[in-house]
Amino acid sequence: MEKRALILDGDLDDGTMTRGAGEVASDALRRGGWQVTGLPLREIEIAPCLGCFGCWMKTPGVCVIDDAGRDVARRMVQSDLLVYLTPLTFGGFSSELKKAIDRSIPNLSPFFRLVRGEVHHARRYARYPRLVGIAVSADGKADPDEEELFDTLVRRNAINLHAPAHATCVVGTVDDDEVRRRRIEWALAEANGP
C-alpha cells in the first residue's frame, strides 16, 4: 500500500513564512517514497466547528457542516503521516491550522476511555496517522519554553488523536537552509517518516 503524507499548511498570509519548511519536508518525504499532498489551508474555506456534537450524535463520523472541512478530515484519517506546518503562534498552532484540526473530531468516537488514568475519546478507526509538528518562528529563534510548549501540544494531540508516533521541530526564519533541513528531516525520521 502506498504511503500517504498530508501536510496541513497553516500559514496565515501569502505562505512565505512556512514555504521553505514545507518544501524541505515535501522533498524529504518524496525521496523516501511517500506520496505527498500539501494543503494551503488559507486558500480553503472551512467553517469553524460549531461544538454541536452532531458529528457524533446525528451523522456519526461526518461533520454536519457540508464544506471542505469534511474532505480535509477524510484526508487526515486516511493518511499515514500527518504534518502540521504552522507559524509558531503563542507556542501553539495558527488559526488557519487550527480550523482544520477542530473539524477533524468526527474521526474520533464520542465514547470515553481511560488512557494512563486520564479521560480521552476512544478511537473510531483502527489506524491513525503518525504526527509531525513543524513550527516556524517569526522571531527567528524561538524561546526554549515556547518550543517546549509546542512539543507538549503536539504530544497531547497525539494522545487525543491516537497517533502511534509523533515528533516536533521548531525552525526560525533566520536559520540557514542546512540547519532547517536537518531539524525537519530529524523530526520526520523520529516519527518514522522517510
Place this chain on the structure above:
Amino acid sequence: MSDGSERVLLLVGSPKGPEKGSSARLGRWIVDGLEERGWTSEAIHLHAAVRTGEGRQGLLESIDRANLVLFAAPLYVDSLPAPAIRAMEQIAEHRRAGDTRRVPRFVSILNCGFVEPSQNETCQRILQWFADRARFEWVTGVSLGGGGRIPRRVRRAFDLLVEALDLEILVPDEVQRLTRKPLMPGWLYVLGGNVMWKRWADKNGVKDRLRAQPYRRSGS
C-alpha cells in the same frame, strides 16, 4: 469597590455565543460579581468579531478601553477554537503596533469536556504566551473540567477571584486548590458519559451507527 471607572471586557471564545454555553456562563459569573462591586462590563463573542472588519475594529477598541480582560473559552483539541486563536493573532498584532502604555490585566477561564481540569494546562500556557505577546498583565488561569459545571467549591473560588480582582491583590492559592480537583473519579466519568452518549444517540435514532467508519481507507 470600584467607583465605576473600572471596566471588565469578557471575551467569549465559544461558538455558542456570548449568552449561551458553559464559557459564557462561567465568564458571566465573574463579571456579575465585579458589577456588584461597581465595575462596568462589556462582552464580545470572538467568533462573530473576527468575521468582519467592523467586528475586528470593535474588538480592538474594546481591548484598548479595558482594565481587565476576562477570556472564557472551551478546550478544543488541547487548544482554543480556531476563531478564538484568530482573535488572539489580531489582538497581539494590534497591541504590538499600537500604544501599549495601558496594560490591562488578563484572566483566563477554560473548561473542557473531560473530567480533569489539568487537561486545560497546555492551553493555559498558550494563553500566557498570548498575554505576554499582547502586553497584558497575566493574573491567573482557572481550569475546569466536566463541561464547566459550577459546584459549590468552584463558586467559592470564583467569589475569591472576584474579590482579588476588585481589590487588585494577589489571587489566593485557594482559587487553584478549589478548582483543580476533578468532579469525580475518571472511571465514573467514563461510565456515566458513555451511558449519556448512548441515550443521546438513541434519541436521535443513530445508536446503531455510533461506530460508523465513513472514511475508512480501503484495504485497512
